[in-house]
Amino acid sequence: MTDAIILWSATMNVMGKGLLGLAAVVAFAGGGYAQDFPVTIEHVYGETVIEAQPERVATWAWGNTDAVLALGVKPIAMPFISYGGGDNGIHPWAEDALEAMGGDAPLILAEGDEPPYEQILAADPDVIIAAYSGITQEQYERLSQIAPTIAYKGAAWSGTWQDVTRTVGQVLGLADEADALVAETEQLVADTVAQYPGLEGTSFIAVNDYDGSLAVYAGLDSRVKFLTDLGLVYAPSLDALSGDDESFYFSVSYENADQLVSDILVSYYENQEDSDAFFSAPHIARLPQTQTGAYATIVDVEEVAAVSPPSALSLRWGIEDYVALLAAAAENAQP
Numbered sequence: 001m002t003d004a005i006i007l008w009s010a011t012m013n014v015m016g017k018g019l020l021g022l023a024a025v026v027a028f029a030g031g032g033y034a035q036d037f038p039v040t041i042e043h044v045y046g047e048t049v050i051e052a053q054p055e056r057v058a059t060w061a062w063g064n065t066d067a068v069l070a071l072g073v074k075p076i077a078m079p080f081i082s083y084g085g086g087d088n089g090i091h092p093w094a095e096d097a098l099e100a101m102g103g104d105a106p107l108i109l110a111e112g113d114e115p116p117y118e119q120i121l122a123a124d125p126d127v128i129i130a131a132y133s134g135i136t137q138e139q140y141e142r143l144s145q146i147a148p149t150i151a152y153k154g155a156a157w158s159g160t161w162q163d164v165t166r167t168v169g170q171v172l173g174l175a176d177e178a179d180a181l182v183a184e185t186e187q188l189v190a191d192t193v194a195q196y197p198g199l200e201g202t203s204f205i206a207v208n209d210y211d212g213s214l215a216v217y218a219g220l221d222s223r224v225k226f227l228t229d230l231g232l233v234y235a236p237s238l239d240a241l242s243g244d245d246e247s248f249y250f251s252v253s254y255e256n257a258d259q260l261v262s263d264i265l266v267s268y269y270e271n272q273e274d275s276d277a278f279f280s281a282p283h284i285a286r287l288p289q290t291q292t293g294a295y296a297t298i299v300d301v302e303e304v305a306a307v308s309p310p311s312a313l314s315l316r317w318g319i320e321d322y323v324a325l326l327a328a329a330a331e332n333a334q335p
Helices: 064-070 090-103 118-121 136-142 161-172 175-194 221-229 236-242 252-259 271-280 301-306 316-333
Strands: 004-008 024-028 041-042 046-050 057-059 076-078 108-111 128-129 204-210 211-218 249-252 264-268 295-299
Touching: 041 161, 046 249, 057 064, 064 090, 064 128, 064 161, 064 252, 064 295, 090 316, 108 118, 118 128, 128 161, 136 316, 161 175, 175 316, 204 221, 204 236, 204 249, 211 236, 211 252, 236 249, 264 316, 271 295, 295 301, 295 316, 301 316
Parallel strands: 057 076, 057 128, 076 108, 204 264, 264 295
Antiparallel strands: 004 024, 041 046, 204 211, 211 249
């Protein structure tokens, strides 16, 4: 592969929803890479050896494309994202990155729970990245027959954006650049949170309505992990409710809604109508958090997608509004 040096800009600027600069811009040169190959990546199904720096990168499942793009690499194939991706299946922050890179557009893979094996095979990738995913062992084995495949570590859909970024960096031969990207993004988050000192130590419960009961996001969920990254505290009241089940959420009946004790509530809805209906329902409307306005509801699919879970790319698009909503709820929770 032609050697690629990632040129980092210290002047990543975000204004409103427009990405004005791309942190990673790929330039090509004749020098060598700092990272040697082969590289071995451990994951839930064993380990995958990447013999040489990949030229043709395919991504599958949520978030992996963001990490590749944030490191200045354009995938040859990427999944159609129905949630927040619009008609073309591409999140707006990914569109910004692709536009900044120029050149041919990636192949958008057909939507579905099952990877479109024939499409991926026809794309002829050197590697398939699904480091944040829930691919089954059968899917992993089938994908591995096409190209070396990177599955998730630990539990499905549970990796943090930092871990995913670093894993993708190793795969691409850009481990140092991935570390720099993580540090830069964490600083962006820290600088944003620092504008709202009242957030630190605020206890939260992330909850939605689902299938006739309340769905409370558990500690395993990446949304919850990110909220704790912001300095908020997973409400201690949930310890007695969640049980030992290792899942992303657990159910609480409407009758037991008053056991959801926290400083603030956080919810995620596709539209304002559904959010209003949730907080006006009797079992939620009577809660102290609702009555005092100590709740943050993230509305609109793009806004929700940017932080559910976040990526090094989507945070630059959505972090300011997200933190501002949380801070307003925390302020209302003050005695």
